[in-house]
Amino acid sequence: MDKTEFDLIKSYFAPLTSNYPEAYSLTNDAALISEDPDRSTVVTMDTLVEGIHFFSTDPAEDIARKSLRVNLSDLAAMGAKPKGYTLSISYNASITSEWVKAFTKSLAVDQEAFECHLLGGDTVSTPGPLTIAITCFGSVPRGKCLHRTTGQEGDDVWVSGTIGDSAVGLKLLKKEIKTDNSRAETFLIDRFRIPQPRTLLGIALLERDISQTALDVSDGLLADVNHIAEGSNLQARIISSRIPLSKSFQNVLKNTLDQGIQLAATGGDDYEILFTTKPKNKEKVIELSEELNIPITRIGALTQGKGTLLLDKNNNEIPITRSGWKHF
Ligand SMILES: Nc1ncnc2c1ncn2[C@@H]1O[C@H](COP(=O)(O)OP(=O)(O)OP(=O)(O)O)[C@@H](O)[C@H]1O
Ligand SMILES: Cc1ncc(C[n+]2csc(CCOP(=O)(O)O)c2C)c(N)n1
Numbered sequence: 001m002d003k004t005e006f007d008l009i010k011s012y013f014a015p016l017t018s019n020y021p022e023a024y025s026l027t028n029d030a031a032l033i034s035e036d037p038d039r040s041t042v043v044t045m046d047t048l049v050e051g052i053h054f055f056s057t058d059p060a061e062d063i064a065r066k067s068l069r070v071n072l073s074d075l076a077a078m079g080a081k082p083k084g085y086t087l088s089i090s091y092n093a094s095i096t097s098e099w100v101k102a103f104t105k106s107l108a109v110d111q112e113a114f115e116c117h118l119l120g121g122d123t124v125s126t127p128g129p130l131t132i133a134i135t136c137f138g139s140v141p142r143g144k145c146l147h148r149t150t151g152q153e154g155d156d157v158w159v160s161g162t163i164g165d166s167a168v169g170l171k172l173l174k175k176e177i178k179t180d181n182s183r184a185e186t187f188l189i190d191r192f193r194i195p196q197p198r199t200l201l202g203i204a205l206l207e208r209d210i211s212q213t214a215l216d217v218s219d220g221l222l223a224d225v226n227h228i229a230e231g232s233n234l235q236a237r238i239i240s241s242r243i244p245l246s247k248s249f250q251n252v253l254k255n256t257l258d259q260g261i262q263l264a265a266t267g268g269d270d271y272e273i274l275f276t277t278k279p280k281n282k283e284k285v286i287e288l289s290e291e292l293n294i295p296i297t298r299i300g301a302l303t304q305g306k307g308t309l310l311l312d313k314n315n316n317e318i319p320i321t322r323s324g325w326k327h328f
């Protein structure tokens, strides 16, 4: 690294606070967050570690986007509007100032797109892998948010976007599978590297009272829906044929689609919103899907019982050995 930590902060990080005066251009020890009496602040954090969450060969721009966007996805799952974030980077010896320049340039673009600002952070060195930790702040109407524990018996289970693209993108990057369809390959790898937080969907679900129960799919669809099942003391019944798969996913896995659906249901890194609603809200969900131009698919329901079942067309349970990512 040819710059000191103070040079990095001044050259690359301070400009990211330019639309947030209470960060004082990173010249103080900390920043302020002014409170709005009508809103509650939502806070979440996610840490990304090289080799665990991304590859050292991923472009700096994509590592930046992924670090911020996985946090924005958590805010969306709470129904929150993004506001700002703090950023801690543990640099190892392979990181150059050119890398930091590309990383912060990409953050600037996302800040604009998602209307959130850098508030502060921390800069350290590490003998270990590059590690990026972001704490993100957002806001909701005072005291109101989407929960994991409020599912009701008879609720429909819905999911945004398509599921499983990232898991296939990861397998392509790891060369565990191959395809000669280069357009599909690029699409799937982009889905792995560049999550699309469903910010407007989360806000609309909460503010229009369409749903009170949601989370974002990060570990794996079945593992994550099970948080809602467990938290709500109910059983989630997911119909395997209803899980939305992209054309690229289907094309690349066309010879092994049965295993492919299991990969989609458990692979993780989707960053789509999974939510439940009363069946009477079906039309509102369909209207919202059209308004936001995001596919939203009904994939199952909550019933009396325990746990999460993946069901085939004949309502028989499909056995699953691993429902999602586990760090240990
Ligand atoms: N080390 C920790 N200390 C305090 N709270 C934690 C810690 N780890 C997780 N949590 C809290 O536990 C809850 C669940 O966190 P978890 O990381 O499993 O969910 P998530 O962030 O939605 O998933 P993912 O990390 O896969 O995106 C959150 O409320 C989170 O703030
Ligand atoms: C290089 C590489 N190998 C494997 C994966 C898969 N992966 C890692 S963590 C995680 C769950 C979400 O993380 P967390 O629970 O920490 O938020 C998933 C699906 C990846 N993203 N990158």
Ligand SMILES: [Mg+2]
Binding pocket: 045, 046
């Ligand atoms: Mg987390």
